[in-house]
Amino acid sequence: MKYRAPLDPDCPEVAAFMAALLGDPMTKAMGAPSDDITEDFARRHRAKCKRCQDYGAANVEIG
Numbered sequence: 001m002k003y004r005a006p007l008d009p010d011c012p013e014v015a016a017f018m019a020a021l022l023g024d025p026m027t028k029a030m031g032a033p034s035d036d037i038t039e040d041f042a043r044r045h046r047a048k049c050k051r052c053q054d055y056g057a058a059n060v061e062i063g
Contacts, residue, residue: 002063005056007042011049017041 007014021027021037046052 004061004063005046006059006061007045007049007052008055011045011051011055013045013049014052017045 009015009018046056
Protein backbone atom coordinates (compact mmCIF):
# COMPACT_ATOMS: atom_id res chain seq x y z
CA MET A 1 0.00 0.00 0.00
CA LYS A 2 1.34 3.42 -0.95
CA TYR A 3 0.21 6.78 0.41
CA ARG A 4 0.32 9.86 -1.79
CA ALA A 5 -0.07 13.42 -0.51
CA PRO A 6 -0.88 15.61 -3.51
CA LEU A 7 0.27 19.19 -3.86
CA ASP A 8 -2.27 22.00 -3.86
CA PRO A 9 -2.98 22.68 -7.56
CA ASP A 10 -3.88 26.28 -6.66
CA CYS A 11 -0.47 26.94 -5.08
CA PRO A 12 1.24 29.57 -7.27
CA GLU A 13 4.60 27.71 -7.28
CA VAL A 14 2.97 24.40 -8.26
CA ALA A 15 0.90 26.06 -10.99
CA ALA A 16 3.98 27.84 -12.38
CA PHE A 17 6.06 24.64 -12.37
CA MET A 18 3.38 22.61 -14.13
CA ALA A 19 2.72 25.36 -16.70
CA ALA A 20 6.43 25.60 -17.48
CA LEU A 21 6.82 21.83 -17.66
CA LEU A 22 3.75 21.17 -19.79
CA GLY A 23 4.28 24.27 -21.93
CA ASP A 24 7.77 23.24 -23.00
CA PRO A 25 7.73 21.43 -26.37
CA MET A 26 10.75 19.38 -25.30
CA THR A 27 8.66 17.88 -22.50
CA LYS A 28 6.40 16.10 -24.95
CA ALA A 29 9.25 15.25 -27.32
CA MET A 30 11.04 13.43 -24.51
CA GLY A 31 7.92 11.52 -23.48
CA ALA A 32 7.55 13.54 -20.31
CA PRO A 33 6.31 14.60 -17.89
CA SER A 34 7.54 11.56 -16.09
CA ASP A 35 6.68 10.64 -12.55
CA ASP A 36 10.36 11.10 -11.68
CA ILE A 37 10.30 14.80 -12.60
CA THR A 38 7.03 15.61 -10.88
CA GLU A 39 7.73 13.51 -7.78
CA ASP A 40 11.15 15.11 -7.31
CA PHE A 41 9.59 18.56 -7.51
CA ALA A 42 6.75 17.51 -5.17
CA ARG A 43 9.15 16.25 -2.48
CA ARG A 44 11.30 19.37 -2.56
CA HIS A 45 8.35 21.75 -2.73
CA ARG A 46 6.28 20.05 -0.02
CA ALA A 47 9.23 20.30 2.39
CA LYS A 48 9.10 24.10 2.28
CA CYS A 49 5.44 24.93 1.50
CA LYS A 50 3.02 24.91 4.44
CA ARG A 51 0.06 25.35 2.07
CA CYS A 52 0.90 22.14 0.19
CA GLN A 53 1.67 20.28 3.41
CA ASP A 54 -1.81 21.09 4.73
CA TYR A 55 -3.48 20.28 1.40
CA GLY A 56 -1.67 16.96 1.11
CA ALA A 57 -2.53 15.94 4.68
CA ALA A 58 -6.22 16.69 4.04
CA ASN A 59 -6.26 14.84 0.69
CA VAL A 60 -4.09 11.75 1.22
CA GLU A 61 -4.65 9.15 -1.47
CA ILE A 62 -4.11 5.43 -0.91
CA GLY A 63 -3.06 3.37 -3.89
